[in-house]
Amino acid sequence: MQKLIKDGLGSLDYARVTSVLVNRLREYIDKSGKKGGIVGVSGGIDSAVTATLLSMATQNFYFLVMPSSSTPQDDVEDALGLIKKLGGELKHRVIPIDDVVDKFSDKIESKDKVIVGNIKARTRMILLYAMAQKLDYLVIGTGDKSELMLGYFTKYGDGGVDVLPIGGLFKTQVRKLGEYLKVPESIVKKPSSPALWEGQTAEGELGVSYEVADPVLYLLEKGKKEEEIAVETQVDLSLVLRIKEMVKRSQHKRQPPEIFDIENLSA
């Protein structure tokens, strides 16, 4: 990989990144007038890093672990282990969601795994917002830059949050930040998965690894031409084009709903 990509993706000062993100998060919560923050902790790297940063920003943190039938037992154990490490024994709840999810899917008569998976993500969002309101806290999002750019999240599900502290870091960087923050190895080394259905992995569903996608996303954001990116990253042009298409097609997930303007009715 070329130096430019290495500099952008590989050589961040994670001590500095940590202090900037923790301070920004503390300030954001203070300015919001809310008392603290809540995070859904899944046993995956994004929520582990976000929960760790939140616990460094404020004592007023709260965690929800919300397993479904497709959540591996190891994930629940990893989530609870992390919460204990962060001192969250009295500041968390485990809320299984299958009963609620089944009610929703029955109502629309669908067992489609993507539709039911999105119901799971949105059920978690509802529980996080309800608990946040009860505590007078904000909902702290866990999305990283790779997922955000690719649109690899459920709109108004895990995408429905108040702030995205690690949204400026690519997935490969979040893993490195996790190592720096001493997130348990079982979480740092775990392949990313939304766990919305059994056997689902992020890289399997996306059809590309984050190690490959991240440099391409990085250069796309820099405005580089597809052909140049293919040469620079040694990724097939067809894959570069597919990644670019994912970014384009998910634009609607990264912006508020379009409001139709009626200012110029005569035009």
Ligand SMILES: Nc1ncnc2c1ncn2[C@@H]1O[C@H](COP(=O)(O)OP(=O)(O)OC[C@H]2O[C@@H]([n+]3cccc(C(=O)O)c3)[C@H](O)[C@@H]2O)[C@@H](O)[C@H]1O
């Ligand atoms: N052009 C447009 N303008 C405005 N809205 C548009 C639109 N095109 C679609 N939409 C709307 O967007 C909907 C589709 O988006 P959405 O409901 O999100 O659904 P969709 O993107 O189909 O599915 C979510 C994807 O994210 C993955 N995911 C979900 C949750 C967590 C994680 C994770 O990494 O942990 C990953 C999941 O595995 C799946 O591949 C459409 O049904 C439609 O309502």
Ligand SMILES: Nc1ncnc2c1ncn2[C@@H]1O[C@H](COP(=O)(O)OP(=O)(O)OP(=O)(O)O)[C@@H](O)[C@H]1O
């Ligand atoms: N079982 C769960 N309990 C609590 N929150 C969950 C659960 N599953 C998903 N979430 C929430 O949804 C977010 C999105 O899931 P996602 O899988 O992208 O993140 P992750 O598991 O933290 O990291 P990774 O992307 O590496 O798997 C999680 O970070 C978490 O906030």
Ligand SMILES: [Mg+2]
């Ligand atoms: Mg996950």
